Amino acid sequence: MAMPDPENIFEHHDHRQCRHEAMRQVSDSCARQHLRLTPLRARVLEILLESHRAMGAYEILERLREEGQAGQPPTVYRALEFLVTHGFVHRLERLNAFMACCHVNRGTDKRHEPLFLICNSCRKVAEAPLGVLGRKIDRQAGAMGFVAQSRVVEVLGLCPACRGELENG
Amino acid sequence: MAMPDPENIFEHHDHRQCRHEAMRQVSDSCARQHLRLTPLRARVLEILLESHRAMGAYEILERLREEGQAGQPPTVYRALEFLVTHGFVHRLERLNAFMACCHVNRGTDKRHEPLFLICNSCRKVAEAPLGVLGRKIDRQAGAMGFVAQSRVVEVLGLCPACRGELENG
């Protein structure tokens, strides 16, 4: 029996703890960097942290409105811009949607570019370190005389649970 | 002096020939597969082949209208859907835009998933084979129990020409 990978959200984990730890790390990181995690920004992050799924900006907006908070699109987009800029939230290009960062070093690391695993069936999204792949991609680009500045790597497929459901009927 | 890479559109090449060859290959491929490359579909592909840049659907629509062709968004989106489905055109997720396929085996290959190099300065887009990187990405996904079905790999940066301009003023 392998140790659970703390970064693999497809494995069983205490998600309450997972969320709580994420908020704490982001909060600490903001304090260290003198960034203002305002109530609005914090609330948007909390909404994203409720699940390991990507949410559209308008979906988040809807949630804020239900809670009575004022809500026009720019409100949400600005909060998301802050969170994405500082690496606390990632944007998924393929989905035009956003997800909270799941990296164990979120906050200490500078903004990172992971590999995203997007389940076509349940819409869960996991984040894996790009690691050496990032450098290999840059090298491939460099072979054509291209200087890489940023990368988008998103894989669509089936998460373990959904794959299991298909196999077992 | 290295031989020019036939797939590297950042290098000097006879683009008239490049375009012509692409149309011929796509046309042949459609004939072999009993696909209908209608005048509209062919025209959309030609427009995309005029440059190695990505174009938005509405930009293409504008071009069609200038030529007197009827034009509403679904017209263009349907032509693009056909071209993308059969691998003659690629969609760039990061740009919400489309570009003609530049792969030398376009038409013979089944739909492929390349690595895209997007110049932040001049907006040119090159297509490189993902090659072994695709398998490495799948393996990284597999390590988390995920079954990869499709991949998005886009690199943003500076093409050789734009990098040169920056360096030389």
Next chain:
DNA sequence: TTCCGTATTGTTACTTTATAACATTTAATC
């Protein structure tokens, strides 16, 4: 504390990208 400048949020209006639904035309098959 009060004042001031800046960062954040509120608000209105709008742009860009994409699709649903149904009518009409075109083309392949019999």
Next chain:
DNA sequence: GATTAAATGTTATAAAGTAACAATACGGAA
């Protein structure tokens, strides 16, 4: 030529994102 499916035309609308400016809250200097 009639039948049927594929492709295109057309109208309307959804979904995603942003520009511009007003109002407010906040952090530091006086």
